[in-house]
Amino acid sequence: MNFRNLITYIFMVICLCTVQILLLKNVALFGVAFCFIYLLAILSFPISMRSFPLILISFGLGLLIDVFYDTLGLHAAAATLLAFLRTYWLKAISPNGGYDDSNSPTLREMGIGWYISYSLPLVFAFSLMFFTADQWGTGGLFGVLNKSLFSSIFTVILAIIVQLLFFKRRRGI
Amino acid sequence: MLRILQFLYSLRSFLLFVLLEVLAISLIVSNNSPQGAAFFNSSNAITGSVLKTRSDVVDFFSLAENNEALVIQNAALLEQLKTINSSPDSLKLELDSAFEAQYNFKGARIISNSLRFAQNHLTLNKGSNDGIKPGMGVFNEQGVIGRVKSVSENYSVAFSLLNTELNLSTKIKNNDSFGTAKWDGQDSQKTKLLYVPRHVTASAGDTIVTTGFSAVFPEGILVGIIESVNQGEDPNYLDIVVKLSADFSKAHYVYLVENSQLNEIDSLQKQSEIENEF
Numbered sequence: 001m002n003f004r005n006l007i008t009y010i011f012m013v014i015c016l017c018t019v020q021i022l023l024l025k026n027v028a029l030f031g032v033a034f035c036f037i038y039l040l041a042i043l044s045f046p047i048s049m050r051s052f053p054l055i056l057i058s059f060g061l062g063l064l065i066d067v068f069y070d071t072l073g074l075h076a077a078a079a080t081l082l083a084f085l086r087t088y089w090l091k092a093i094s095p096n097g098g099y100d101d102s103n104s105p106t107l108r109e110m111g112i113g114w115y116i117s118y119s120l121p122l123v124f125a126f127s128l129m130f131f132t133a134d135q136w137g138t139g140g141l142f143g144v145l146n147k148s149l150f151s152s153i154f155t156v157i158l159a160i161i162v163q164l165l166f167f168k169r170r171r172g173i
Numbered sequence: 174m175l176r177i178l179q180f181l182y183s184l185r186s187f188l189l190f191v192l193l194e195v196l197a198i199s200l201i202v203s204n205n206s207p208q209g210a211a212f213f214n215s216s217n218a219i220t221g222s223v224l225k226t227r228s229d230v231v232d233f234f235s236l237a238e239n240n241e242a243l244v245i246q247n248a249a250l251l252e253q254l255k256t257i258n259s260s261p262d263s264l265k266l267e268l269d270s271a272f273e274a275q276y277n278f279k280g281a282r283i284i285s286n287s288l289r290f291a292q293n294h295l296t297l298n299k300g301s302n303d304g305i306k307p308g309m310g311v312f313n314e315q316g317v318i319g320r321v322k323s324v325s326e327n328y329s330v331a332f333s334l335l336n337t338e339l340n341l342s343t344k345i346k347n348n349d350s351f352g353t354a355k356w357d358g359q360d361s362q363k364t365k366l367l368y369v370p371r372h373v374t375a376s377a378g379d380t381i382v383t384t385g386f387s388a389v390f391p392e393g394i395l396v397g398i399i400e401s402v403n404q405g406e407d408p409n410y411l412d413i414v415v416k417l418s419a420d421f422s423k424a425h426y427v428y429l430v431e432n433s434q435l436n437e438i439d440s441l442q443k444q445s446e447i448e449n450e451f
Contacts (some may be wrong), residue, residue: 021223022421026288026444050186053191055193056189056193059193059426062197066287068220068223068283069287070287070294070330071202071290073198073199074197076193076197077194080190080197083189083190084186087186123299133198133201134291134292135358136291
């Protein structure tokens with residue numbers, strides 16, 4: 001990763017977190033579909049990135065969102081899970097012949113079919129962890145599954161739209 | 174020994190994952206206990222100022238609505254003042270001054286609010302510099318909003334009534350039978366009224382107010398109106414659904430109330446080993 005890419009990644013993380021904190025806090029379509037657009041940052045880190053720093057960064061991002069949401073630990077726990085699973089899931093769905101070194105897992109580089117099969121299960125795992133921890137001891141299993149399913153679909157759709165609008169053909173924002 | 178270290182090194186990302194997961198869960202647990210010392214939340218200076226700037230912009234669009242609510246409340250207060258002011262032909266006796274000074278009121282603005290989770294919190298733009306203390310009750314002209322959880326110099330964080338950790342001591346206004354209002358995490362406009370025995374005659378449309386037992390809120394602040402009364406599954410208690418009178422999605426300005434005798438009441442109850450609700 002060269003210096004210019006590093007700057008664009010940092011810029012992307014800041015933008016996504018700002019949008020998440022300022023605009024999307026109380027957004028919930030029909031009371032069930034929440035949006036966690038900052039996950040797009042974790043999902044878009046390069047494929048060659050090692051698991052160890054990825055988990056650390058995700059934990060930090062989750063904690064940052066938690067501080068603003070007053071849900072201390074919820075986002076951190078779920079984002080850590082997402083980062084941990086990402087490495088294994090990327091291996092599991094690698095195309096024939098593996099990835100290029102320069103590949104980053106974005107819509108433009110990998111195509112829409114691959115991208116949905118990459119992001120949807122990961123975001124669903126995140127949502128499941130998040131809502132299970134949030135509703136612990138209050139709601140039933142049905143409520144958790146309901147919210148997780150619709151939130152992950154909504155988040156992935158929004159992530160695709162953001163990438164179509166703002167991500168350039170090759171790299172960066 | 175070297176083999177063990179190599180083995181651990183090959184597992185390093187899994188170990189980091191487990192470590193951070195345990196850390197996050199311990200944060201969740203400590204953050205959600207009502208007495209927990211929450212220092213790491215939206216009441217710190219940086220987070221507070223970001224949220225305040227945001228709410229400065231957003232609140233501008235609801236000024237007209239807020240003014241209208243203020244006018245309505247002023248009118249209601251004027252109405253009450255008329256009955257309190259002594260007319261020249263009557264005699265007024267001063268009661269014990271301890272009663273008069275029992276409650277102190279303050280005003281604040283909500284700069285951050287959430288409705289959609291099971292544990293919802295509010296952030297207020299006043300802190301310990303303005304005399305806000307943990308444990309103060311929060312309400313607005315419509316009804317009870319919550320209770321202050323922790324305080325920094327310029328900001329404070331409060332439990333919303335929409336928080337499954339918060340118990341509120343309430344009563345049915347027309348027959349004085351008391352129960353506990355507790356949110357069930359489902360609908361942001363409704364709450365449950367627990368521990369009302371079956372012999373009590375409650376019906377839809379009855380008003381629910383605070384009791385004054387809890388030493389946080391004065392007696393008689395509106396909480397909501399009973400929407401339905403069912404027999405429920407519990408053999409001892411009724412299953413009552415209350416429609417909250419406060420609209421949490423539109424609450425912007427709130428009042429805080431402090432009971433100056435809270436410490437005395439608290440320590441007395443602790444001495445006699447009574448666990449009180451909020």
